[in-house]
Amino acid sequence: MITIALSKGRIFDETLPLLRAAGITVGEDPETSRKLILGTSRPDVRVIIVRATDVPTYVQYGAADLGVTGKDVLDEHGGNGLYQPLDLGIARCRMMVAAREGFDYRGAVRKGARLRVATKYVQTAREHFAAKGVHVDIIKLYGSMELAPLTGLADAIVDLVGTGNTLRANHLVAVEEITRVSARLVINQAALKLKRRSIQPLLDAFTRAAA
Ligand code: ATP
Ligand code: PRP
DSSP states (O other): OEEEEEOTTHHHHHHHHHHHHTTOOBSSOTTTOOOSEEEBSSTTEEEEEOOGGGHHHHHHTTSSSEEEEEHHHHHHHOOTTEEEEEEOOOSOEEEEEEEETTOOHHHHHHTTOOEEEEESOHHHHHHHHHHHTOOEEEEEOSSOTTHHHHHTSOSEEEEEESSSHHHHHTTEEEEEEEEEEOEEEEEEHHHHHHTHHHHHHHHHHHHHHHO
């Protein structure tokens, strides 16, 4: 049995065409089904639905053989025990620093001010500001980061930006790009060795479809 870990929403939706290219269709839609283990058109392949941030953990411990996860999530996780053979080019966005319109971010950085930064991406933010030599106090949040500068909780946020609509709707502006983000295929290293004969054709089909 091959187990593939996916998260609901854009990762699931954008992985479906790749699975289809590998000849696999998923039996149920996770948006309407409460099931967390979904059968597929292949009796030896199943999909499990986990939180986006939990995909690397399931694959690291071998509870799933493969997973699809954003580079943002992988960077925070660290990638231990994971083979990362493929950038799937889906769920593309950018990790950005953003602040309130009118906030002089560059001036604050130039003056060596200590910035308060709210984010779900603590590791990424810490590394980014450390590399720039900017002193920051990081405030960990689990969502709705855009609220932090609007309520005085923080000077800036580190968050994902896709269309930019969320920033615009909240009168925030992106002031710095940290990295480009897309979803990656991750494979449990032991599973790759032990189940190579079933995993390799999947990997090949994904590689062709993602090209
Ligand atoms: P969790 O449920 O664990 O909080 P989440 O809400 O961040 O996760 P999604 O919104 O489905 O989960 O995001 C999954 C992945 O899609 C992210 O890890 C990121 O790589 C990518 N992503 C997030 N936001 C965007 C966006 N606005 N545009 C494109 N890709 C995005
Ligand atoms: C992400 C991110 C931003 C938003 C940015 O949130 O945390 O809030 O997307 O996307 P935009 O630039 O296209 O507006 P989330 O994963 O909750 O996004 P979703 O609500 O679009 O799923």
